[in-house]
Amino acid sequence: MIEFAASAPPLLSVRDLRAYFDTNDGVVRAVDGVSFDVRRGEVFAVVGESGSGKSVMATTIMGLPRTVRIASGEVRWKGRDLLQLPESEHRRIRGKEIAMIFQDPLTALNPVHQVGRQIGEMARIHEGLSRKAAGRRAIEMLDLVGIPEAAKRARMYPHEFSGGMRQRAMIAMAITCRPDLLIADEPTTALDVTVQAQVLEVLMRIKDEIDSAIMLITHDLGVVAGLADRVMVMYAGRTVEVGTAPELFYRARHPYTLGLLASLARLGARRDEPLVPIPGAPASSIEVPPGCAFNPRCSFVSSDGRCAQTRPELREATAPGHLAACHELEALDGVSVESVRRAGTGR
Amino acid sequence: MFRYIVRRILLIIPTIFLALSFLFALFFVLPGDPATLMAGGANRIVDPGVVERINERYGLDDPLLVQFGDYWKRTLQWDLGESFQNRRSVNDILGDKAVNSVRLAIWATLIEVVFGISIGLLSAMRRYSISDKLTTVVTAVASAVPVFVLGFLLQYAFAVQPHKHGWPDWMRLRTQGIGPNTWTLFFIPTGQTWRYLVLPAVVLAAGSTALAARMTRGSMLEVLGADYMRTARAKGLDGHQAVWHHGLRNAMLPVVTLIGIDFGLVIGAAVLTEKTFSWPGLGSEIADSVISRDLPVTMGLTLVVVLAFTVVNLVVDVSYAWLDPRIRLGQDRNS
Numbered sequence: 265m266i267e268f269a270a271s272a273p274p275l276l277s278v279r280d281l282r283a284y285f286d287t288n289d290g291v292v293r294a295v296d297g298v299s300f301d302v303r304r305g306e307v308f309a310v311v312g313e314s315g316s317g318k319s320v321m322a323t324t325i326m327g328l329p330r331t332v333r334i335a336s337g338e339v340r341w342k343g344r345d346l347l348q349l350p351e352s353e354h355r356r357i358r359g360k361e362i363a364m365i366f367q368d369p370l371t372a373l374n375p376v377h378q379v380g381r382q383i384g385e386m387a388r389i390h391e392g393l394s395r396k397a398a399g400r401r402a403i404e405m406l407d408l409v410g411i412p413e414a415a416k417r418a419r420m421y422p423h424e425f426s427g428g429m430r431q432r433a434m435i436a437m438a439i440t441c442r443p444d445l446l447i448a449d450e451p452t453t454a455l456d457v458t459v460q461a462q463v464l465e466v467l468m469r470i471k472d473e474i475d476s477a478i479m480l481i482t483h484d485l486g487v488v489a490g491l492a493d494r495v496m497v498m499y500a501g502r503t504v505e506v507g508t509a510p511e512l513f514y515r516a517r518h519p520y521t522l523g524l525l526a527s528l529a530r531l532g533a534r535r536d537e538p539l540v541p542i543p544g545a546p547a548s549s550i551e552v553p554p555g556c557a558f559n560p561r562c563s564f565v566s567s568d569g570r571c572a573q574t575r576p577e578l579r580e581a582t583a584p585g586h587l588a589a590c591h592e593l594e595a596l597d598g599v600s601v602e603s604v605r606r607a608g609t610g611r
Numbered sequence: 612m613f614r615y616i617v618r619r620i621l622l623i624i625p626t627i628f629l630a631l632s633f634l635f636a637l638f639f640v641l642p643g644d645p646a647t648l649m650a651g652g653a654n655r656i657v658d659p660g661v662v663e664r665i666n667e668r669y670g671l672d673d674p675l676l677v678q679f680g681d682y683w684k685r686t687l688q689w690d691l692g693e694s695f696q697n698r699r700s701v702n703d704i705l706g707d708k709a710v711n712s713v714r715l716a717i718w719a720t721l722i723e724v725v726f727g728i729s730i731g732l733l734s735a736m737r738r739y740s741i742s743d744k745l746t747t748v749v750t751a752v753a754s755a756v757p758v759f760v761l762g763f764l765l766q767y768a769f770a771v772q773p774h775k776h777g778w779p780d781w782m783r784l785r786t787q788g789i790g791p792n793t794w795t796l797f798f799i800p801t802g803q804t805w806r807y808l809v810l811p812a813v814v815l816a817a818g819s820t821a822l823a824a825r826m827t828r829g830s831m832l833e834v835l836g837a838d839y840m841r842t843a844r845a846k847g848l849d850g851h852q853a854v855w856h857h858g859l860r861n862a863m864l865p866v867v868t869l870i871g872i873d874f875g876l877v878i879g880a881a882v883l884t885e886k887t888f889s890w891p892g893l894g895s896e897i898a899d900s901v902i903s904r905d906l907p908v909t910m911g912l913t914l915v916v917v918l919a920f921t922v923v924n925l926v927v928d929v930s931y932a933w934l935d936p937r938i939r940l941g942q943d944r945n946s
Contacts, residue, residue: 359847371838376860421936
């Protein structure tokens with residue numbers, strides 16, 4: 265399945281994307297040279313902590329931020345570079361071919377419009393449906409995401425929905441035009457843990473139903489496990505590691521990924537086992553160190569000073585398609601998550 | 612929605628009861644014994660016999676509660692008493708003045724709505740442009756300049772100057788009074804009346820228009836940064852569609868409240884404008900009656916202003932609920 269997908273041309277192909285914000289304090293390098301492909305029908309997860317640039321990257325692909333400066337790169341969508349597209353044509357892709365699900369459905373939905381109307385609007389914009397037909401479509405979509413009594417719910421307002429239902433409504437809105445790619449930016453972060461699982465389940469079911477790819481953006485590796493086909497880990501606006509989910513979870517090579525995996529709370533861990541944090545604070549996107557952005561926090565820094573001097577390029581790690589940006593890849597061969605965890609707890 | 616409106620209308624009853632009670636208290640709190648005032652005024656020595664007869668005739672010696680009851684009875688029958696000054700019925704005085712006031716208020720509010728909102732919207736959408744900065748300065752000045760200063764300046768520019776330099780007749784505006792006082796559809800001036808209406812309406816609207824513009828700008832800027840506006844663009848709407856379909860209604864919420872309050876204010880508190888242009892309205896009449904201690908007139912006219920405020924507030928609340936479902940439905944569920 266993965267082999268087949270790999271041979272087909274990618275749906276979305278991002279190359280060396282750099283998205284900067286010019287602020288009074290300096291240039292914020294929110295996205296600093298990211299490249300990746302999303303293939304038709306796959307779940308591509310982007311993992312990183314707050315401020316790692318994943319959301320800016322997503323909204324830049326959508327062409328949403330007004331203040332961002334695209335310093336370089338291309339975002340190829342079905343062969344066309346979205347960054348070069350005139351706004352009017354980019355708009356026709358937005359929502360119809362690439363749709364986005366936002367983090368906080370309460371603020372992302374308009375409080376003064378009925379939910380059904382907001383969903384139907386998508387069809388009205390892109391398919392020119394009448395108000396009536398759009399209303400019927402909205403009910404259909406609400407039904408599809410598993411909202412009971414969809415016809416009644418469609419006439420309600422966002423504040424009358426529970427958090428989980430709002431996010432379902434958000435999903436219903438995004439899939440109205442059966443997009444080829446759904447970008448879900450932290451779709452479950454604002455939700456209760458119990459509801460998170462339901463919403464993710466809906467998302468995955470829908471994906472199969474409308475046959476779209478999903479770019480799942482999250483800070484939570486736990487969410488990604490079991491859902492994603494491929495995972496990209498970002499740090500300080502750069503890709504540090506990318507690979508298939510099994511490769512990444514079982515044969516992670518980058519020290520940051522290893523740290524993330526080691527810091528996950530485990531079921532079945534002993535009660536007194538402490539959580540293992542990654543030492544230090546996330547890198548500033550303004551004063552980016554010249555070498556590897558992670559090197560001040562890394563416990564595998566090479567002795568020859570390369571890590572602080574030169575920026576590591578992505579290299580093949582354990583298998584084709586599994587890339588990591590680290591100077592010490594070879595030395596890390598054989599380092600397991602368990603050993604990082606033990607080192608972190610001092611046991 | 613229907614239940615909300617009914618509940619809101621029922622709320623008017625206690626509001627009016629309270630307002631009337633305050634007005635009644637006013638009668639006793641204001642300096643000067645009513646009977647003495649009626650007999651000739653506060654500054655002259657009056658015949659005690661006359662005072663006594665007046666007290667008797669108007670029941671001013673009765674216990675307070677009885678008087679309160681009488682006052683209620685009269686007011687509910689829409690008998691507002693008569694002026695101490697000239698025995699003119701307050702109902703008659705009201706008839707002329709209230710209508711003039713409401714006409715002026717309608718035009719001032721129309722100016723506020725049309726210019727305040729559109730200027731504010733343009734300002735917000737072209738934030739930090741030259742026109743935005745200019746608007747900020749002009750609105751700050753407009754809300755700071757006293758009404759009479761602005762009034763005299765405009766009188767000079769649009770009435771005195773044209774007259775001096777013999778400008779064509781259609782460019783000349785009038786500065787005093789209400790002119791022929793002819794109207795169609797209640798508020799649209801006919802004949803020459805518009806020449807008399809323009810300046811007072813503009814002056815009366817100036818301050819509130821500036822405020823409305825500033826508030827619209829601020830509110831719109833806040834809305835433009837809202838998550839749902841980003842959602843709207845992520846759907847594929849262009850900037851203008853997003854503002855029109857998703858931004859406007861949210862941005863108008865605070866502005867509607869402001870405009871409602873302003874409409875009440877320009878009915879009752881347009882004293883300075885009315886004085887400057889000799890516009891025969893309620894505000895100047897109330898001011899006059901307070902100065903001459905003409906209590907029935909003060910009370911009767913104030914009552915009408917209170918009623919106007921109540922009705923306008925009702926309209927504001929209903930439109931607010933119409934604009935924002937969170938208010939309408941939140942109320943329904945909690946009841």
